Amino acid sequence: MATKNRVPMDKDWAWAVVLGTFGSMALVIGTLKSFGVLLVELSHRYDAPASLLASSQSLCGWLHLGLAPVSNILSQPFGHRWVVFCGGILSAIGLVATSFVRDIKWFFITYGIITGFGFGLIVATVLVFPSFYFDKKLPLALGLASSGSGMGAFIFPNLTRFLLDEYSVSGCLLILGGILLHICAFSLLFRPTSYWKNENHETIIKPHYTHKKNSSEKEIEINFEEDEHSELLEVNNPSIITSVAEARSAILAERRLFRTKSLPSLSYATHLCVIKPSNSENNIYSSKMNTEFKISRQICTSSSKVEKHVRNTLKPPFINWELFKDPLFLLINAGVFSALYGHHNSFNFVPPLADELGFSESEGALSVSIVGITDLIGRISGGIIGNAFFKRRIKLFIICLLVFSASSMIVVHVTYFYVFIVFCGIQGLATGGFMGVQISMIADELGREKLSTAWGYVAFTSSFSVLINPALSGAIKDSSCSWKNSFRLSSACGFLGSVALLTEVYIRKRLQKKYPAS
Structure with a gap:
C-alpha cells in the first residue's frame, strides 16, 4: 500500500x-x-x-x-x-x-x-x-x-x-x-x-505498460504515491528501463510534482538503490497491471547527470524577482510597513506623550502596561475572530489599522487620564489585531506556497521601520518640541497603509472578474 x-x-x-x-x-x-x-x-x-x-x-x-x-x-x-x-x-x-x-x-x-x-x-x-x-x-x-x-x-x-x-x-x-x-x-x-511518513519509509511503485497497435514501441508509466501528492514519471523507451534506471527513479520519487516525458539520460545512472519485486516474477515487462515494486528509500550519495539536472531544475532561486513584479505583493508590503511603523510608535513614545500631556511618571508607566496587555488580548482575539468570521483576513487587518489610525489621531488631544488609558487600550487592541493576522493575510492573498518567501521579504522591508521610527520621531520632537506630531505621522501612515490594502482588494476583485478561471 x-x-x-x-x-x-x-x-x-x-x-x-x-x-x-x-x-x-x-x-x-x-x-x-x-x-x-x-x-x-x-x-x-x-x-x-x-x-x-x-x-x-x-x-x-x-x-x-x-x-x-x-x-x-x-x-x-x-x-x-x-x-x-x-x-x-x-x-x-x-x-x-x-x-x-x-x-x-x-x-x-x-x-x-x-x-x-x-x-x-x-x-x-x-x-x-x-x-x-x-x-x-x-x-x-x-x-x-x-x-x-x-x-x-x-x-x-x-x-x-x-x-x-x-x-x-x-x-x-x-x-x-x-x-x-x-x-x-x-x-x-x-x-x-x-517525521509523520509511514514507519517503514517505503514508496510504492505501480508500473504497467500498454502495447501500441502497429508499433513496436511500448509505454511504461510509473506512478509514485507519496503523502497527499501524486508524482508521475513517464518513460517512452523501455529499452533503457533497466534496474539501474529504476534505481534512479527512486531518487526522482523524492522530488515532488516532478513530471517529464523522456529521460534518455537515465542510462547514466549508477547502481545506488536496490529494487525488490513484491511478487515472484522478476520481469518488469510483465503484462500484469498490478505488479508492485517496493523501493527502499536510501539516500544516494553519488551523483549523475540526471540528478544534477533535477536538483538544478527544482532548486528555488536565491531571490524571487517575480514576486517583486507582482503589484499585489507590493501593495501588501506597503500596508504592512505602514502598520508596523505605527506599532513601534505606540510602544516607544506613549510615556513621553503622557508626560507632555501632564500625567505623572507612574501614570505613564501604567499606560505602557495597558498597551502591552491589550496588545496581547488583540493578538489572541484577532486570530479567533479572523478564523471564525473572515474568509479573507486582509479585511480584518484593514479594520484594525483604521481603528489604530483614528485612535492615534484622537489620543493627542485627550486631557483626562482615564480617557487617555482608554485610547491606549484601543491602540493596543488594534495593533494586536493586525499583528495577529498579518501572516495569515499574506497566506490568503499570495498563497501558502509563497508564504515563507513573501513573509521574508515583507519582514525585511518592515524592519526598516524599526530604524526609521525612533530617528524620525526624535527629529520631529526636536523641531516641533512636541511628541504629538509623531503620533499624527503614525496615524497618517496607518491611513495610507489602509488605502494601499484597499487598493489591493479592489485590484484582486477586478482580476477575478476578468480571469474567473485563474
Whole structure:
C-alpha cells in the first residue's frame, strides 16, 4: 500500500508547534522590549550617552526582522528546527558575552550583531512554521502563536527590573542569556512533516505498460504515491528501463510534482538503490497491471547527470524577482510597513506623550502596561475572530489599522487620564489585531506556497521601520518640541497603509472578474 499522509493537520502535535512558536516569540520580543529597563544601567556602565546605546538596540531590532530572507533560505537545506536551534544558541551567546564586556564597541558586536543575528534566525522561521501544520485553523494558530510577543513584552521588563535589583547588570544579562537557551528546547517541537511518513519509509511503485497497435514501441508509466501528492514519471523507451534506471527513479520519487516525458539520460545512472519485486516474477515487462515494486528509500550519495539536472531544475532561486513584479505583493508590503511603523510608535513614545500631556511618571508607566496587555488580548482575539468570521483576513487587518489610525489621531488631544488609558487600550487592541493576522493575510492573498518567501521579504522591508521610527520621531520632537506630531505621522501612515490594502482588494476583485478561471 502507498505511503499515507499522517501529518496531524489542525490537531494533536500541531498545537505543540503553536506552543513552540509562542514560547520562542515571548523570549525574543520580551528581551527586546526590556532594553529600556537596562538603558540607564548600561549608560552608567559604559559611560556612554543613551542615544549611542539606543542605536545598538535599533541594530538588534532591525536584524530580528531584516534577516527573514536569510533564515528562509537556510531553512530549505537545513530545516526549520536547526535554524531556530542555532538562533537560540547565538542569541544566548550574545547576551552572556555582553555580561562580560566593558567596552561600548564590543557591546555593539555582542548585543547588536550576535544577539540580533540569533533573533533574526528565530523570528521569521517560527512565524511561518505553523502553516505546515494548520489549514482551516491557521489564523487562530497564528494569532495564538504571535500572542507570545505580547506576553513577553508584559513579563520581561518586570523580570529584568527584578534581576537588576538583585544581581546588577552583569548578573541580569547572564541570567537572561541562560533563559534564552530555552529557545533551543522550543525548537525541538518543530518536527518536520517528513517525521509523520509511514514507519517503514517505503514508496510504492505501480508500473504497467500498454502495447501500441502497429508499433513496436511500448509505454511504461510509473506512478509514485507519496503523502497527499501524486508524482508521475513517464518513460517512452523501455529499452533503457533497466534496474539501474529504476534505481534512479527512486531518487526522482523524492522530488515532488516532478513530471517529464523522456529521460534518455537515465542510462547514466549508477547502481545506488536496490529494487525488490513484491511478487515472484522478476520481469518488469510483465503484462500484469498490478505488479508492485517496493523501493527502499536510501539516500544516494553519488551523483549523475540526471540528478544534477533535477536538483538544478527544482532548486528555488536565491531571490524571487517575480514576486517583486507582482503589484499585489507590493501593495501588501506597503500596508504592512505602514502598520508596523505605527506599532513601534505606540510602544516607544506613549510615556513621553503622557508626560507632555501632564500625567505623572507612574501614570505613564501604567499606560505602557495597558498597551502591552491589550496588545496581547488583540493578538489572541484577532486570530479567533479572523478564523471564525473572515474568509479573507486582509479585511480584518484593514479594520484594525483604521481603528489604530483614528485612535492615534484622537489620543493627542485627550486631557483626562482615564480617557487617555482608554485610547491606549484601543491602540493596543488594534495593533494586536493586525499583528495577529498579518501572516495569515499574506497566506490568503499570495498563497501558502509563497508564504515563507513573501513573509521574508515583507519582514525585511518592515524592519526598516524599526530604524526609521525612533530617528524620525526624535527629529520631529526636536523641531516641533512636541511628541504629538509623531503620533499624527503614525496615524497618517496607518491611513495610507489602509488605502494601499484597499487598493489591493479592489485590484484582486477586478482580476477575478476578468480571469474567473485563474
